[in-house]
Amino acid sequence: MGSSSSSSLLLFLFVLLLFPFSAPSPARSGTVVPRLPGFRGPLPFHLETGYVEVDEVNGVEFFYYFIESEGNPSEDPLLLWLTGGPMCSAFCGLVFEVGPLKFVSAKYNGSLPSLVYRPYSWTKVSNMIFLDSPVGSGFSFSKHVESYYDAGDISWSQHVYTFLVKWLVDHPKFLSNPLYIAGDSYAGKIVPIVAQEVLNGNLYDLSLGRRVRAPAVQACTVFVILSIEAEKRPLLNLQGYVIGNPVTGEKIDLNARVPFAHGMGIISDDFFKLIQRSCDGQDYQSPIDSECETCFDTFDEILSEINKYNILEPKCAPASPKPKTKGRRALKEEYLHLLKPPPTPALNCRNYAHILAYYWANTDIVRKALHIKKGTVGEWQRCNYDLPYTRDIKSSIKYHLSVTSSGYRALVYSGDHDMLIPFVGTNHWTRSLNFSVIDNWRSWHVDGQVAGYATTYSNNLTFVTVKGAGHTAVEYKNKECLAMILRWLSHKPL
Structure with missing residues (x-):
């Protein structure tokens, strides 16, 4: 047997260990979660979790966390949040970036990590869906092993569009809310592609009985044919997209x-x-x-000597390492058996909280509270780097150009101390779109202090730096980023 065949067999066996494939039949309706283990008392916001089947042939189901706006849910925008990696769980966005929960960074002692309320959550101003995607991320799963080998830019973006349509069919009261696609890091590459899929879907012509692609990128996407009858497919109220510290695929x-x-x-x-x-x-x-x-x-x-995520912070052990062989380890009885416990950074490291998420999500009591389907995911990982992913769309620039030129809004923000995807490059490609400058590089403020710098272009494109922030910006500057998104969603100057 050749080396490539041996590697494929090993990966196949590993996938079988993580994904036993004994899921019950799919259901799209979500379940309200009034309390979460580790959080004292009832949750001070409305949380719903559930699954949506995005590939009926292969039984691919995406898991989501939906949190209603703490402001005015009936009128506030609906933001779909995608997390990068690729293959990282959207739970990261919920507890480390823009959601209303965070872990208490106390040294792990074998007991369930504690959660507390985050005051600067984007749920203050918007309804938010945190979507575990692509397949194999977080608690999303497939009934067929082959699907885990098919994850890539194209399938991810198509599955997300399918999710949106089906979710909104199940939640029609949010159909009229302004819809924004959002995400950061590698998901920043996928977000404009999903936005384009939505535009393609909205161009459905009932008289012709077919969907028409937007001409600027008609050769770049393959539209998803949904099982929902044509006349029942809703028009999605897309207004634009939001990306932070984004990848484009460009050099x-x-x-x-x-x-x-x-x-x-x-x-x-x-x-x-x-x-x-x-x-x-x-x-x-x-x-x-x-x-x-x-x-x-x-x-x-x-x-190699510095922390590329934020050059001012100490370099720490990664909480989601590249694949390494680890022995099986059992903790207390309420914990699942863990195959790949990540290395533990120092307590003063920012990513120490990533370890707490790993132990929190891999407990029976948590999975019961979240209504995770038994036998679908053997072990939750913050970022599942064991599964393959195909970067089958070289660049997202054509999608940025198409969507913004079609009249939709775009907010592009970057932490100015991020060396992984430096703002220098992001500033370069936003300028390369050749839109007219409406308001050139200027400071924006929070509490009377400079919070970063912004440039506003024609076609509703805004580029923003967040002062002192790394990769990704919201994880470092919660308060400033909440002010940023509030002003932008309200169509006010930063």
Whole structure:
């Protein structure tokens, strides 16, 4: 047996361990969750969890957390939140970024981690769906192993559109609410593609009995045929999208690390000039000769010493490592058997809370409270890097151009201390869309202090930096980002 066949067999066996595939028949209706283990007292907001089948042939079901707006649910926008990775659970967005819960960062002692209310949640101003996607992320699952090998940009975006249509059919009271697609990091690449799928879906012509694609990207997407009868498919009230520290798939995402490092004083003037000269100006990701390759190796060594997620914070052990073999370990009786407990960073590290999420989600009492279907996911992982993912859409730029040129709004924000996807590159590609500048680079404020800088373009595109924030911005600057999204959703200047 060849090495590739052996690897495929090992992956197949690993998937069988994690996903036993004994799920009951699908149901789209959600269940209200009034209390959560680890949170003292009843939840001070409306939480619903549930599943939506997004692929009826293969039995793919996406798990979601829905939280009604703490303001005016009947009128406030509906935001669908996708988490990056790819293959990271949307629970990360709920407890680490924009949701109304967070973990108490206390040293783990074997008991259930504690949750508390987060005051600067985006649910203050919007209804929010946190969607575990693509398949294999969080508590989303498939009844057929083959589906876990098919996850990619195209299938992810199509499945999300299918989810939205079916979810809104089940929740018709939110059909008239303004709809925004939102997400960050790698999901920032998927968000405009999903927005395009929604636009495609809204261009349904009943008289022709077919769907028509928006002309700008008609060769780039394959529209999803839903099982819902054509006349019952709702028009989605899409208003735009929101992306933070976003990936595009373009070379600029990573090439921007070099000028960013130079601007931040991480590399010297001499080395910056050398790497520019050796690597043909700006394409640092494709060494053209040995000198360029040597320079880039040196650059990688320099970066290895710092925290690329936020260059001002300490470098810590990852809470969702790349695949490594771990022994089976059992905790207390109320815990599931854990195959891949992640390494534990120091308590003063920001990602220590990621460890708490891992132990919290892998308990029987939590799964019962969330109404997780038994036998579907053997072990919850914050980011499931064991499963394959295909980057089958090279770039999202054409989708940004198509959706914004069609009159829909876009908010693009970046933490200005993120070296993973530096704001330098994001600023570059937003300018490359060649929209007219309405309001050039200017400061925006929270509590009388500069919170970052913003540029407003024609076609309703706004680019924002968040001062002092990393990857991703909301995790570092909750208060400032809540002010940002409130003003933007309200069509007010930042």
